[in-house]
Amino acid sequence: MADTALPDDMRAQVLEAFDNPYVLRILPLPELSSDDDLLIKVDAASYCHTDAVLAAGQMRPNPLAFPHVGSHEFAGTVVSLPSSPSATAKQYCIGDRVGVPGRAFHPCGLCFECLDTSRDESDHKGYSVYCSNAENNGISKNGGFGEYAVVDARQVASLPDAISAVDAAPLMCAGVTIFGALKRCKLRKGQRVGIIGAGGGLGHLGLQFASAMGLRTIGVDAADGPLQLAKSLGTDALIVDARYEDANTIVEGLGKEDGKTDRLDMGLDAVIILPEGQAGFDFGMSLLRNHGTCVVVSFPEKGFNVSARDLVFRDIKVIGSLVGSNATLREMLDFAAEHKVRAVIKTYPLAELNALVDEYHRGSGGKLVIDMSM
Secondary structure: EEEEOOOOOOEEEEEEOOOOOEEEEEEEEEOOOOEEEEEEEEEEEEEEEEHHHHHHHOOOOOOOOEOOOOEEEEEEEOOOOOOOOHHHHHHOOOOEEEEEEEOOOOOOOOHHHHHHOOOOOOOOOOOOOOOOOOEEEOOEEEOOOOOOEEEEOOOOOEOOOOOHHHHHHHHHHHHHHHHHHHEEEOOOOOOEEEEEOOOEEEEEEHHHHHHOOOOEEEEEEEOHHHHHHHHHHHOOEEEEEEEEEEEEEHHHHHHHHHHHOOHHHHOEEEEEEEEOOHHHHHHHHEEEEEEEEEOOOOOOOOOOOHHHHHHHHHHOEEEOOOOOOOOHHHHHHHHHHOOOOOOEEEEEEHHHHHHHHHHHOOOOOOOEEEEEOO
Protein backbone atom coordinates (compact mmCIF):
# COMPACT_ATOMS: atom_id res chain seq x y z
CA MET A 1 0.00 0.00 0.00
CA ALA A 2 1.45 3.37 -1.02
CA ASP A 3 -0.03 6.84 -0.98
CA THR A 4 1.48 7.87 -4.34
CA ALA A 5 3.06 6.15 -7.31
CA LEU A 6 6.62 5.20 -6.45
CA PRO A 7 9.57 5.35 -8.84
CA ASP A 8 11.02 2.20 -10.36
CA ASP A 9 14.54 3.04 -9.32
CA MET A 10 16.57 5.22 -6.98
CA ARG A 11 19.96 6.82 -6.51
CA ALA A 12 22.30 5.12 -4.06
CA GLN A 13 25.92 5.32 -3.03
CA VAL A 14 27.37 1.82 -3.30
CA LEU A 15 30.54 -0.04 -2.52
CA GLU A 16 31.60 -2.12 -5.51
CA ALA A 17 34.76 -3.47 -3.86
CA PHE A 18 36.58 -3.17 -0.55
CA ASP A 19 39.04 -0.30 -0.09
CA ASN A 20 37.38 1.66 -2.89
CA PRO A 21 35.41 4.93 -2.91
CA TYR A 22 31.63 4.88 -3.01
CA VAL A 23 30.05 5.12 -6.45
CA LEU A 24 26.73 6.89 -7.11
CA ARG A 25 24.53 4.46 -9.05
CA ILE A 26 20.93 3.98 -10.13
CA LEU A 27 19.49 0.85 -8.47
CA PRO A 28 16.04 -0.78 -8.67
CA LEU A 29 13.63 0.30 -5.94
CA PRO A 30 13.88 -2.27 -3.12
CA GLU A 31 10.86 -4.55 -2.72
CA LEU A 32 8.95 -5.67 0.37
CA SER A 33 9.46 -9.37 1.12
CA SER A 34 7.60 -9.85 4.41
CA ASP A 35 4.42 -8.76 6.17
CA ASP A 36 6.71 -7.02 8.69
CA ASP A 37 8.39 -4.87 6.04
CA LEU A 38 8.06 -1.14 5.49
CA LEU A 39 9.38 0.83 2.54
CA ILE A 40 10.72 4.18 3.64
CA LYS A 41 12.02 7.19 1.78
CA VAL A 42 15.34 7.89 3.48
CA ASP A 43 15.57 11.45 4.79
CA ALA A 44 18.97 11.27 6.51
CA ALA A 45 21.71 8.66 6.93
CA SER A 46 24.62 8.86 9.35
CA TYR A 47 28.17 7.55 8.92
CA CYS A 48 29.60 5.32 11.65
CA HIS A 49 32.99 3.80 12.46
CA THR A 50 31.52 0.45 11.47
CA ASP A 51 30.95 1.81 7.94
CA ALA A 52 34.69 2.47 7.71
CA VAL A 53 35.53 -1.00 9.04
CA LEU A 54 33.09 -2.58 6.59
CA ALA A 55 34.44 -0.64 3.61
CA ALA A 56 37.95 -1.83 4.48
CA GLY A 57 36.81 -5.47 4.36
CA GLN A 58 37.42 -6.01 8.06
CA MET A 59 33.81 -6.64 9.12
CA ARG A 60 32.54 -10.14 9.73
CA PRO A 61 30.26 -11.08 8.17
CA ASN A 62 31.15 -9.22 5.00
CA PRO A 63 28.33 -7.92 2.78
CA LEU A 64 26.51 -10.73 1.03
CA ALA A 65 27.07 -9.19 -2.38
CA PHE A 66 28.32 -6.13 -4.20
CA PRO A 67 27.14 -3.51 -4.95
CA HIS A 68 26.47 -2.79 -1.29
CA VAL A 69 24.62 0.20 0.19
CA GLY A 70 25.99 1.17 3.60
CA SER A 71 24.69 3.09 6.66
CA HIS A 72 23.09 1.31 9.57
CA GLU A 73 21.83 4.47 11.31
CA PHE A 74 19.25 6.40 9.34
CA ALA A 75 15.78 7.92 9.41
CA GLY A 76 13.00 8.31 6.90
CA THR A 77 9.32 8.46 6.04
CA VAL A 78 7.07 5.45 5.47
CA VAL A 79 5.88 5.37 1.84
CA SER A 80 4.59 1.79 1.45
CA LEU A 81 3.28 -1.08 3.58
CA PRO A 82 2.65 -4.75 2.75
CA SER A 83 -0.73 -5.70 1.29
CA SER A 84 -1.36 -7.78 4.45
CA PRO A 85 0.69 -6.05 7.13
CA SER A 86 1.59 -7.80 10.37
CA ALA A 87 0.26 -6.50 13.68
CA THR A 88 3.48 -4.53 14.16
CA ALA A 89 3.50 -3.08 10.64
CA LYS A 90 -0.13 -2.00 11.12
CA GLN A 91 1.07 0.39 13.82
CA TYR A 92 2.60 2.57 11.09
CA CYS A 93 0.92 4.65 8.42
CA ILE A 94 2.03 6.24 5.19
CA GLY A 95 3.79 9.49 6.11
CA ASP A 96 5.00 8.36 9.55
CA ARG A 97 8.55 9.38 10.40
CA VAL A 98 10.74 6.59 11.75
CA GLY A 99 14.28 6.05 12.91
CA VAL A 100 16.05 2.88 11.78
CA PRO A 101 18.90 1.12 13.59
CA GLY A 102 20.78 -1.51 11.60
CA ARG A 103 19.88 -4.38 13.92
CA ALA A 104 17.87 -6.59 13.52
CA PHE A 105 16.17 -7.14 10.18
CA HIS A 106 14.06 -10.34 10.06
CA PRO A 107 15.28 -12.18 13.19
CA CYS A 108 14.51 -15.88 13.12
CA GLY A 109 12.05 -15.80 16.04
CA LEU A 110 13.11 -19.32 17.06
CA CYS A 111 16.59 -19.13 18.59
CA PHE A 112 17.24 -18.77 22.32
CA GLU A 113 17.92 -15.05 21.89
CA CYS A 114 14.56 -14.42 20.23
CA LEU A 115 12.67 -16.52 22.78
CA ASP A 116 14.41 -15.22 25.92
CA THR A 117 12.47 -12.41 27.58
CA SER A 118 14.30 -12.59 30.93
CA ARG A 119 16.99 -10.00 30.18
CA ASP A 120 16.64 -6.34 31.09
CA GLU A 121 17.20 -5.44 27.44
CA SER A 122 14.72 -7.94 25.97
CA ASP A 123 11.97 -7.04 23.55
CA HIS A 124 8.82 -9.12 23.10
CA LYS A 125 9.08 -12.87 22.59
CA GLY A 126 10.12 -13.77 19.07
CA TYR A 127 12.23 -10.67 18.42
CA SER A 128 15.76 -9.91 19.56
CA VAL A 129 18.43 -7.48 18.35
CA TYR A 130 20.94 -10.17 19.39
CA CYS A 131 19.58 -12.81 17.00
CA SER A 132 22.60 -14.16 15.09
CA ASN A 133 20.34 -15.27 12.24
CA ALA A 134 19.01 -11.76 11.56
CA GLU A 135 20.28 -9.50 8.83
CA ASN A 136 21.45 -5.96 9.52
CA ASN A 137 20.70 -2.92 7.39
CA GLY A 138 23.89 -1.40 6.06
CA ILE A 139 26.01 -4.40 7.04
CA SER A 140 24.70 -7.72 5.73
CA LYS A 141 22.02 -6.04 3.61
CA ASN A 142 21.53 -2.62 2.05
CA GLY A 143 21.13 0.36 4.35
CA GLY A 144 20.50 4.09 4.29
CA PHE A 145 22.90 5.53 1.72
CA GLY A 146 20.15 5.32 -0.89
CA GLU A 147 16.95 7.22 -1.49
CA TYR A 148 14.75 4.31 -0.34
CA ALA A 149 15.19 1.33 1.99
CA VAL A 150 13.17 -1.66 3.18
CA VAL A 151 13.12 -1.93 6.98
CA ASP A 152 11.53 -4.25 9.53
CA ALA A 153 8.61 -2.67 11.40
CA ARG A 154 9.79 -4.43 14.57
CA GLN A 155 13.19 -2.69 14.51
CA VAL A 156 12.13 0.91 13.89
CA ALA A 157 10.83 3.60 16.24
CA SER A 158 8.56 6.57 15.64
CA LEU A 159 10.35 9.90 15.86
CA PRO A 160 9.20 12.51 18.37
CA ASP A 161 8.08 15.75 16.72
CA ALA A 162 10.97 17.59 18.36
CA ILE A 163 13.62 15.49 16.61
CA SER A 164 14.40 16.02 12.93
CA ALA A 165 15.51 13.22 10.63
CA VAL A 166 19.05 14.65 10.51
CA ASP A 167 19.22 14.71 14.31
CA ALA A 168 17.62 11.27 14.57
CA ALA A 169 20.01 9.43 12.24
CA PRO A 170 23.06 9.47 14.59
CA LEU A 171 20.84 8.40 17.49
CA MET A 172 19.98 5.15 15.69
CA CYS A 173 23.37 3.62 16.44
CA ALA A 174 25.62 6.03 18.32
CA GLY A 175 22.75 7.29 20.47
CA VAL A 176 21.11 4.00 21.40
CA THR A 177 24.50 2.32 21.90
CA ILE A 178 25.84 4.86 24.40
CA PHE A 179 22.44 5.20 26.09
CA GLY A 180 22.32 1.41 26.47
CA ALA A 181 25.87 1.39 27.85
CA LEU A 182 24.94 4.00 30.45
CA LYS A 183 21.96 1.90 31.47
CA ARG A 184 24.25 -1.11 31.89
CA CYS A 185 26.36 0.88 34.36
CA LYS A 186 23.33 0.70 36.71
CA LEU A 187 24.22 3.97 38.42
CA ARG A 188 22.11 6.17 40.66
CA LYS A 189 21.82 9.92 40.32
CA GLY A 190 24.91 11.55 41.81
CA GLN A 191 27.27 8.62 41.15
CA ARG A 192 30.36 9.07 38.98
CA VAL A 193 30.88 7.80 35.43
CA GLY A 194 33.76 8.23 33.02
CA ILE A 195 33.41 8.22 29.24
CA ILE A 196 36.69 7.31 27.55
CA GLY A 197 36.63 8.71 24.03
CA ALA A 198 34.31 11.54 25.02
CA GLY A 199 34.78 13.66 21.91
CA GLY A 200 33.77 11.03 19.38
CA GLY A 201 30.36 10.24 17.92
CA LEU A 202 29.20 8.09 20.83
CA GLY A 203 31.19 9.93 23.46
CA HIS A 204 29.82 13.42 22.97
CA LEU A 205 26.27 12.04 23.04
CA GLY A 206 27.18 10.11 26.17
CA LEU A 207 28.32 13.28 27.93
CA GLN A 208 24.92 14.84 27.27
CA PHE A 209 22.94 11.77 28.30
CA ALA A 210 24.96 11.26 31.48
CA SER A 211 24.61 14.90 32.49
CA ALA A 212 20.84 14.78 31.92
CA MET A 213 20.69 11.60 34.02
CA GLY A 214 22.21 13.48 36.94
CA LEU A 215 25.50 11.57 36.87
CA ARG A 216 28.79 13.21 37.85
CA THR A 217 30.73 12.77 34.64
CA ILE A 218 34.34 12.79 33.47
CA GLY A 219 35.04 12.84 29.74
CA VAL A 220 38.44 11.62 28.58
CA ASP A 221 40.04 12.02 25.16
CA ALA A 222 43.52 12.41 23.68
CA ALA A 223 43.20 14.59 20.57
CA ASP A 224 42.66 18.32 20.14
CA GLY A 225 39.54 18.24 17.96
CA PRO A 226 37.52 15.77 20.06
CA LEU A 227 38.57 17.51 23.29
CA GLN A 228 37.44 20.85 21.94
CA LEU A 229 34.12 19.32 20.88
CA ALA A 230 33.59 17.74 24.32
CA LYS A 231 34.24 21.07 26.04
CA SER A 232 31.91 22.94 23.68
CA LEU A 233 28.82 20.98 24.74
CA GLY A 234 28.23 23.02 27.88
CA THR A 235 27.70 20.03 30.16
CA ASP A 236 29.01 20.00 33.72
CA ALA A 237 31.41 17.16 32.88
CA LEU A 238 35.09 17.42 33.77
CA ILE A 239 36.99 17.05 30.46
CA VAL A 240 40.39 15.38 30.75
CA ASP A 241 43.26 15.35 28.25
CA ALA A 242 44.78 11.88 28.70
CA ARG A 243 48.00 13.00 26.99
CA TYR A 244 48.91 15.30 29.86
CA GLU A 245 46.79 14.33 32.87
CA ASP A 246 47.54 11.33 35.07
CA ALA A 247 44.69 9.00 36.05
CA ASN A 248 45.93 8.55 39.63
CA THR A 249 46.17 12.30 40.14
CA ILE A 250 42.60 12.69 38.91
CA VAL A 251 41.38 9.94 41.25
CA GLU A 252 43.09 11.51 44.24
CA GLY A 253 41.54 14.87 43.40
CA LEU A 254 38.09 13.28 43.24
CA GLY A 255 38.74 11.60 46.59
CA LYS A 256 39.50 14.92 48.22
CA GLU A 257 36.41 16.44 46.61
CA ASP A 258 34.30 13.58 48.00
CA GLY A 259 35.91 13.76 51.46
CA LYS A 260 37.35 10.25 51.19
CA THR A 261 40.57 9.12 52.83
CA ASP A 262 40.87 5.51 51.61
CA ARG A 263 42.56 5.43 48.18
CA LEU A 264 40.68 2.26 47.17
CA ASP A 265 37.35 4.05 47.68
CA MET A 266 38.33 6.97 45.47
CA GLY A 267 37.46 7.28 41.80
CA LEU A 268 34.59 6.49 39.48
CA ASP A 269 31.74 4.05 39.94
CA ALA A 270 31.79 3.12 36.26
CA VAL A 271 33.63 3.84 33.02
CA ILE A 272 32.60 3.28 29.42
CA ILE A 273 35.37 2.34 26.97
CA LEU A 274 34.84 3.67 23.44
CA PRO A 275 38.38 3.83 21.89
CA GLU A 276 40.05 0.72 20.48
CA GLY A 277 43.51 1.34 21.95
CA GLN A 278 44.89 -0.38 25.04
CA ALA A 279 45.97 2.97 26.48
CA GLY A 280 42.36 4.18 26.65
CA PHE A 281 41.24 0.96 28.31
CA ASP A 282 44.03 1.16 30.90
CA PHE A 283 43.26 4.82 31.63
CA GLY A 284 39.62 3.98 32.22
CA MET A 285 40.41 1.06 34.52
CA SER A 286 42.77 3.29 36.54
CA LEU A 287 39.94 5.75 37.17
CA LEU A 288 37.70 3.15 38.81
CA ARG A 289 37.21 2.77 42.54
CA ASN A 290 37.06 -0.72 44.04
CA HIS A 291 33.91 -2.62 43.01
CA GLY A 292 33.51 -0.38 39.96
CA THR A 293 32.16 -1.41 36.55
CA CYS A 294 33.94 -1.17 33.21
CA VAL A 295 31.54 -1.26 30.24
CA VAL A 296 33.32 -2.12 26.99
CA VAL A 297 31.68 -0.90 23.78
CA SER A 298 34.62 -0.98 21.33
CA PHE A 299 35.80 -4.26 19.85
CA PRO A 300 39.40 -4.04 18.55
CA GLU A 301 40.49 -7.03 16.50
CA LYS A 302 43.13 -8.06 19.06
CA GLY A 303 40.94 -7.29 22.07
CA PHE A 304 42.13 -5.75 25.35
CA ASN A 305 44.57 -7.00 27.98
CA VAL A 306 42.80 -7.10 31.35
CA SER A 307 44.64 -7.20 34.67
CA ALA A 308 43.56 -10.19 36.73
CA ARG A 309 44.51 -8.22 39.84
CA ASP A 310 41.84 -5.63 38.96
CA LEU A 311 39.26 -8.40 38.70
CA VAL A 312 40.30 -10.37 41.77
CA PHE A 313 41.68 -7.87 44.28
CA ARG A 314 39.63 -4.81 43.30
CA ASP A 315 36.42 -6.64 42.31
CA ILE A 316 36.20 -4.70 39.06
CA LYS A 317 33.43 -5.97 36.79
CA VAL A 318 34.08 -5.89 33.04
CA ILE A 319 31.01 -6.24 30.84
CA GLY A 320 30.28 -5.67 27.17
CA SER A 321 27.50 -3.62 25.64
CA LEU A 322 26.56 -3.90 21.98
CA VAL A 323 23.34 -1.99 21.36
CA GLY A 324 20.05 -1.32 23.06
CA SER A 325 16.82 -3.19 22.42
CA ASN A 326 13.97 -1.63 20.48
CA ALA A 327 12.39 -0.73 23.83
CA THR A 328 15.63 1.03 24.81
CA LEU A 329 15.64 2.80 21.44
CA ARG A 330 12.21 4.26 22.13
CA GLU A 331 13.21 5.22 25.68
CA MET A 332 16.34 6.92 24.34
CA LEU A 333 14.39 8.92 21.74
CA ASP A 334 11.91 10.18 24.33
CA PHE A 335 14.79 11.07 26.68
CA ALA A 336 16.70 12.86 23.91
CA ALA A 337 13.61 14.84 22.95
CA GLU A 338 12.88 15.83 26.55
CA HIS A 339 16.46 16.81 27.43
CA LYS A 340 17.42 18.21 24.01
CA VAL A 341 20.28 15.75 23.50
CA ARG A 342 21.63 16.24 19.98
CA ALA A 343 24.74 15.19 18.12
CA VAL A 344 27.09 17.83 16.79
CA ILE A 345 26.55 17.25 13.09
CA LYS A 346 28.05 18.22 9.77
CA THR A 347 25.81 17.43 6.78
CA TYR A 348 26.55 16.48 3.18
CA PRO A 349 24.37 15.73 0.14
CA LEU A 350 24.20 12.12 -1.07
CA ALA A 351 26.46 12.89 -4.05
CA GLU A 352 29.27 13.97 -1.70
CA LEU A 353 29.51 10.84 0.47
CA ASN A 354 33.19 10.36 -0.38
CA ALA A 355 33.94 13.88 0.85
CA LEU A 356 32.15 12.94 4.08
CA VAL A 357 34.36 9.84 4.40
CA ASP A 358 37.49 11.97 3.94
CA GLU A 359 36.28 14.27 6.71
CA TYR A 360 35.64 11.25 8.96
CA HIS A 361 39.23 10.06 8.57
CA ARG A 362 40.48 13.49 9.63
CA GLY A 363 38.99 12.71 13.05
CA SER A 364 37.45 16.04 13.98
CA GLY A 365 34.78 14.40 16.17
CA GLY A 366 31.00 14.60 16.17
CA LYS A 367 28.80 12.95 13.56
CA LEU A 368 28.71 13.22 9.76
CA VAL A 369 25.30 12.84 8.13
CA ILE A 370 23.92 12.58 4.60
CA ASP A 371 20.94 14.93 4.35
CA MET A 372 18.74 13.81 1.46
CA SER A 373 17.13 17.24 1.22
CA MET A 374 20.41 18.86 0.14
